[in-house]
Amino acid sequence: AQTVTQSQPEMSVQEAETVTLSCTYDTSESDYYLFWYKQPPSRQMILVIRQEAYKQQNATENRFSVNFQKAAKSFSLKISDSQLGDAAMYFCAYRSGGGGADGLTFGKGTHLIIQP
Amino acid sequence: NAGVTQTPKFRVLKTGQSMTLLCAQDMNHEYMYWYRQDPGMGLRLIHYSVGEGTTAKGEVPDGYNVSRLKKQNFLLGLESAAPSQTSVYFCASRGYRDRDHNEQFFGPGTRLTVL
Numbered sequence A: 001a002q003t004v005t006q007s008q009p010e011m012s013v014q015e016a017e018t019v020t021l022s023c024t025y026d027t028s029e030s031d032y033y034l035f036w037y038k039q040p041p042s043r044q045m046i047l048v049i050r051q052e053a054y055k056q057q058n059a060t061e062n063r064f065s066v067n068f069q070k071a072a073k074s075f076s077l078k079i080s081d082s083q084l085g086d087a088a089m090y091f092c093a094y095r096s097g098g099g100g101a102d103g104l105t106f107g108k109g110t111h112l113i114i115q116p
Numbered sequence B: 001n002a003g004v005t006q007t008p009k010f011r012v013l014k015t016g017q018s019m020t021l022l023c024a025q026d027m028n029h030e031y032m033y034w035y036r037q038d039p040g041m042g043l044r045l046i047h048y049s050v051g052e053g054t055t056a057k058g059e060v061p062d063g064y065n066v067s068r069l070k071k072q073n074f075l076l077g078l079e080s081a082a083p084s085q086t087s088v089y090f091c092a093s094r095g096y097r098d099r100d101h102n103e104q105f106f107g108p109g110t111r112l113t114v115l
Helices: none
Strands: A003-005 A010-014 A019-021 A024-026 A032-039 A046-052 A064-069 A074-079 A088-096 A110-115 B004-007 B010-013 B019-025 B031-037 B043-051 B054-057 B065-067 B073-078 B087-094 B110-114
Touching: A003 A088, A010 A019, A019 A110, A024 A074, A032 A064, A032 A074, A046 A064, A046 A074, A074 A088, B004 B087, B019 B031, B019 B087, B019 B110, B031 B073, B043 B065, B043 B073, B073 B087
Parallel strands: A010 A110, B010 B110
Antiparallel strands: A003 A024, A019 A074, A032 A046, A032 A088, A064 A074, A088 A110, B004 B019, B019 B073, B031 B043, B031 B087, B043 B054, B065 B073, B087 B110
């Protein structure tokens, strides 16, 4: 079974600065997908960014980018120019590839605090 | 287009009572999922469905049953609720034709308390 580990229960950053959230995973598969989800106090799960394991290029979505290190099984999220609205729980998630209906395996999350 | 909706949003049960959570999606998605989220934890998969009339167990299926009689609906049942089932429950769906995008769409969650 796959596991996802987020080693930072809480992170704090000043508004407008950059923060990096860590995620490592364990799998024996070569085809898989990785995700970062944001969960604000409203508890709605919002997809931030996704990465296909077969793609070497790191995914980027506006101020959000990932550092995907496949050999090291590491998938960190970088948030640039942090904004107050970025404050939330962030979850790293894994899904097997192969076109099946597998669900997501989540880490325990990182609580991100934005200091004004 | 409402996306994924869940009914109810909140519920309080007494130990031993039964209830059903309803999930509905209007995106014509084939795959549907039920997760639970406990404090300090990420979401964990309870059951999932690959299509109408089919269901499968996830990581934490004990104490729950599910049914998918219609493609757009996925029901989660608790036959005899226990305090350990106090949690926030999320439903999600994903389209087979969306496999290249791989996004699961989540409902707003149901907060369930079992006394």
